[in-house]
Amino acid sequence: MDMRKIDYLLIGQGTAGSLLAWQLMQKGCRVLVVDDGRPSSSRVAAGICNPVTGRKLTRTWLADELFPYLHDFYRNLERELDTSFFHPVPLYRPYQSIEEQNFFIAQTANPLLQDYVRLSASDRAYASLIHNELGGLETLQAAWVDLPVMLDALRGRFREAGALAEDSFSWDDVIREEDSVTWKDIRARKIISCEGAYARFGPYFGWLPWAVVKGEILSVDWPGQSLPGIVNQSIWIQPHKDGTFRVGSTYEWDDLDWEPTEKGRTYLEGKLTKLTKLPFEIQCHVAGIRPATQGRRPFAGLHPEYTPIGIFNGLGSKGTSLAPFLSRQLADFLTEGKELHPDANIERFHSLYFSSLKS
Incomplete structure (x- = not known):
């Protein structure tokens, strides 16, 4: 042979x-x-690129190397493949309390975060769909990839x-x-x-x-609604395409299969109901197993x-x-x-x- x-x-x-x-x-x-x-x-996966995560606004591991490179890489790859899949957008974090607002505002002066966060000037653009009475913070250099x-x-x-x-x-x-x-x-x-x-x-x-973890995501429809960026408040809302939005995600270390669950749907639906002002219709519910690791x-x-x-x-x-x-x-x-x-x-x-x- x-x-x-x-x-x-x-x-x-x-x-x-x-x-x-x-x-x-x-x-x-x-x-x-x-x-x-x-x-x-x-x-x-939602394909979200977020350089700052968590309640304490922690800069992602290797953010200073990863994010300039990924923006150039994905743009060049789009040109090479003659297609569109890379969507740089801000990531908006509405404040959940006065205490969080004060903490986040103070963090904008942190020199380690100055390239990644700013006080939002776009609060009104989100206000028709989500509760953001206290305003919010924007994460810069964020994006999502249509994987x-x-x-x-x-x-x-x-x-x-x-x-x-x-x-x-x-x-x-x-x-x-x-x-x-x-x-x-x-x-x-x-x-x-x-x-x-x-x-x-x-x-x-x-x-x-290994520390693999199951995650579930909803696709929802809000007719006539739009968002200028991704919203992140315990769950995330990602403007997708064709007027739909994706909502996620759950973390489950047991029952590691690829099937969506009623438990996951209920969790995401409850969080979404509290965060948003308008009724929504769930179009799709999917699950996947992330290849995560200890550490x-x-x-x-x-x-x-x-x-x-x-x-x-x-x-x-x-x-x-x-x-x-x-x-x-x-x-x-x-x-x-x-x-x-x-x-x-x-x-x-x-x-x-x-x-x-x-x-």
Whole structure:
């Protein structure tokens, strides 16, 4: 049997696998993405990029590197793919109390946040739909990515380039060699798991400290209504397309399946009713499993024992923000030997792997 020789075999065409494949292809690498179309958290996720999170307005990890890069990256990718999926918008946080208002206003003077937050001059633009009697704060450099549109466009490009195998995948079919792997009639220098939450069940990376979490999202309709940005107050409201809005999200560490639940719907519906002024109609209710990690830092790098096998995963709820910058880092690591960020490199967990061999 004739073997097709490539550089990198990537398993999964979610956000992580797609952007890593794109970065490697831009470097001239021979890439094949294997994806069988099974459920993916990337195709459910809202795709929100938010540089400041939490009640204490905490700057996102690596925000100063991530956000300038992602804005340039997604705009350039839109041009390359001749489609539109990147939507820079402010993220509006209505104050829930006088105490929160005072705290948030004080934080606008924090030099670490000055590039990311401002007192909103757009309170009236939100007032017809939501309760914001005390006003609100805006987060700058925020955005959302229409992930299904982006992933479909990339899938088409991979298909045209002969870089996509729409095929089922099993690690049982992978043959390890000293400096390569073989899968069916493909021989690759390296194979990279970009399988999202499924990766924790595979034979090579189950020892990593996963903390996967289920999330549910509603699509709702407010005829004739609009918002200039994303609203965030314990839940978020995201202006979507065709006059619809998305609302999320829940966090559930048990019952980890892909099915939406009445519990999730009730929670989101109750929060939305309190936040908004007008009745709404639920159009759709979906669920996904985020590939989150303990410590909330991603997994990137090579297996501690079988170095032709690697992983790019664990991006969690911040995947749309993390994937552009970290996919470039991993591509540079694989092709040029450049260092990965130590907080992302799975070398930090190698001791867990070797401990697991003893148990």
